Amino acid sequence: WLGDGTPGDFLHVSAEIGIGAAVVVDGGLLRGTRGFAGELGHVPVQPDGPVCACGGRGCLEQYAGEEAVLRAAGLEPDEDRVGLLAGRAADGDEDVRRALREAGTALGVALTGAVNLLDPESVVLGGELSGLAPWLLPSLREELARRTAGPVCPVSVSRLGPEGPLLGAAHSVVRAVLDDPAAVAGRA
Numbered sequence: 001w002l003g004d005g006t007p008g009d010f011l012h013v014s015a016e017i018g019i020g021a022a023v024v025v026d027g028g029l030l031r032g033t034r035g036f037a038g039e040l041g042h043v044p045v046q047p048d049g050p051v052c053a054c055g056g057r058g059c060l061e062q063y064a065g066e067e068a069v070l071r072a073a074g075l076e077p078d079e080d081r082v083g084l085l086a087g088r089a090a091d092g093d094e095d096v097r098r099a100l101r102e103a104g105t106a107l108g109v110a111l112t113g114a115v116n117l118l119d120p121e122s123v124v125l126g127g128e129l130s131g132l133a134p135w136l137l138p139s140l141r142e143e144l145a146r147r148t149a150g151p152v153c154p155v156s157v158s159r160l161g162p163e164g165p166l167l168g169a170a171h172s173v174v175r176a177v178l179d180d181p182a183a184v185a186g187r188a
């Protein structure tokens with residue numbers, strides 16, 4: 001609703017400590033039978049990688065979650081994790097840039113599975129992750145292009161920034177009212 005020319009089928013990826021994706025099909029959110037659709041952070045990128053809180057191994061979160069990236073860059077967790085990483089990367093800190101490149105590669109591997117399965121119009125990076133896009137995107141795009149079976153799926157950065165998911169949640173309420181005004185009126 002808020003983006004310019006937002007496609008009807010896309011994947012919105014956002015990351016904080018965890019990484020989640022919203023799968024939008026025909027303009028609507030795919031929730032899954034049990035409400036767990038879009039758990040991109042628990043897609044394995046290394047079958048024998050580190051154990052994850054979900055019980056699996058080598059999940060994307062272990063490579064591209066904010067804390068994982070801080071660890072890989074040799075930094076202590078900070079209140080403003082993304083601000084710290086973006087600041088260091090902008091200053092040319094090679095450890096941080098390498099950690100972000102590797103996170104981008106891991107995101108590309110995980111997203112290849114999603115793109116091959118769903119063939120979305122595009123992938124949109126949003127949430128806190130969008131602040132790190134300049135350093136994540138090149139390796140992410142390279143990995144995705146190298147691995148996807150069909151034509152290359154474009155990857156863009158959400159213009160809504162970190163507020164995108166909140167705005168989306170608010171608009172989903174507004175949309176529910178517009179879709180069925182009588183149901184809401186009857187509840188009052």
Ligand SMILES: [Zn+2]
Binds near residue numbers: 042054055
């Ligand atoms: Zn996991």
